[in-house]
Amino acid sequence: MSQYSVAIVGSGPSGASAAFHLAKAGIKTVILEKEILPRYKVCGGGLVYRGRKEMPFDVSDVVDIEFNKIDVYMGKNLHFQTEREEPIVSLVMRDAFDKLIVDKAKELGVDLIQNCKVQKINKVANGIELDTTHGIVKAQFVIAADGVYSQVAKMAGWKEETRNLIPALEYEIEVNDADFERLSKEIRFDIDAIPAGYGWCFPKKNHLSIGVGAILKDDQKIKEYCAEYIKFLGIEEIISIEKHGYQIPVTPRLDGFVKDNVFLIGDAAGFADPLTAEGISNAILSGKLAAEAIASSEGNSEKAAKMYTDIIENTIMPELLTSMKLARLFYGSKVVRKFLLKKYGQRFSEALTDIFMGEKNYPKDVNEKLKEKLKGLVF
Ligand SMILES: Cc1cc2nc3c(=O)[nH]c(=O)nc-3n(C[C@H](O)[C@H](O)[C@H](O)COP(=O)(O)OP(=O)(O)OC[C@H]3O[C@@H](n4cnc5c(N)ncnc54)[C@H](O)[C@@H]3O)c2cc1C
Structure with a gap:
């Protein structure tokens, strides 16, 4: 022993x-x-x-x-980009x-x-x-x-x-040179690539890691959404693909x-x-x-x-508790999501980036701030 x-x-x-x-x-x-x-x-x-x-x-x-x-991104029309000095x-x-x-x-x-x-x-x-x-x-x-x-x-x-565990898929995909060249220039998040969730396309050295996560709850159709997302990204030819699925505790x-x-x-x-x-x-x-x-x-x-x-x-x-409240609000209603992104998409992306950078925490008075912003919005 x-x-x-x-x-x-x-x-x-x-x-x-x-x-x-x-x-x-x-x-x-x-x-x-x-x-x-x-x-x-x-x-x-x-x-x-x-x-x-x-x-x-x-x-x-x-x-x-x-x-x-x-x-x-949200669909084809909304796009927000943030930039910082550090990665x-x-x-x-x-x-x-x-x-x-x-x-x-x-x-x-x-x-x-x-x-x-x-x-x-x-x-x-x-x-x-x-x-x-x-x-x-x-x-x-x-x-x-x-x-x-x-x-x-x-x-x-x-x-x-x-506990609340949500399903997520991760596909490791080799694509042709033209698609790799195009898609490896950015790291992208696509809100609503899956209902109440998002998709991502992360370029690696020689391939793309593409996935979707249904943030609020289990989604039986997650594989279909992932296939649609790959099409949405305009990938014409898949040279090789490894499909993986797992869960995330949110x-x-x-x-x-x-x-x-x-x-x-x-x-x-x-x-x-x-x-x-x-x-x-x-x-x-x-x-x-x-x-x-x-x-x-x-x-x-x-x-x-x-x-x-x-x-x-x-x-x-x-x-985590603040983020839980935000997640429920953001992913819980497409109306709210669209409204927030249309009106405050750049600010939302900047705030998220500040959190990713470790420069800001989630706001403590999130309920009050959101109520103010959502005034007049009919669900
Ligand atoms: C599809 C998907 C995409 C994700 N993308 C991202 C991302 O881009 N960025 C990000 O920050 N997070 C991402 N996450 C979340 C991230 O992967 C996890 O939060 C992170 O791996 C947690 O790390 P951990 O060390 O707690 O557990 P894990 O990384 O899961 O490690 C657990 C380890 O325990 C071992 N183990 C399990 N059971 C036993 C046992 N009985 N005896 C001995 N060993 C055991 C396992 O083999 C494993 O090595 C993603 C998750 C998923 C599912």
């Missing part, structure tokens, strides 16, 4: 980031990952600047392309990006056990025993970084009822983030942004916050739990 201070389940950006910061604080840490790295992760790989600037090391080696401009979105392939963070954590002394699925967790004296496909691992603290379907959260007693857990020495971070905690479904930056941030809480608790479980809970309640949660 191997023994650690902290066992992290999952090597995505949340788990790898937690591992990096724990190791930096000199804490004996292991990452348990069910796949073998580098592994494909269904994701657009759009790393917004707010996440990129949180990275404690340079990630440019794994960035395919970076964009200082983003383009938001608003850096496009990565998640296999390379996630592995880079894990490698940096390993350089600081973190152990990585791959091809190692955590199957069961048992509370024991002074910690937790994890039953894995590589035998038993014991740790005082467990960090569940095992993504949206977190089995660790279920095994530790979290309920699924309060509501945070409402039953806490720590139970009996198990800490939830990233998608396991439900930290993707409800309005944009962007999840990498909060994954990185929550990993760091959990690591800092554990590191500064000096082994005191209650203190670590309280510190992590407090910091999440004061940083990530207020943002």
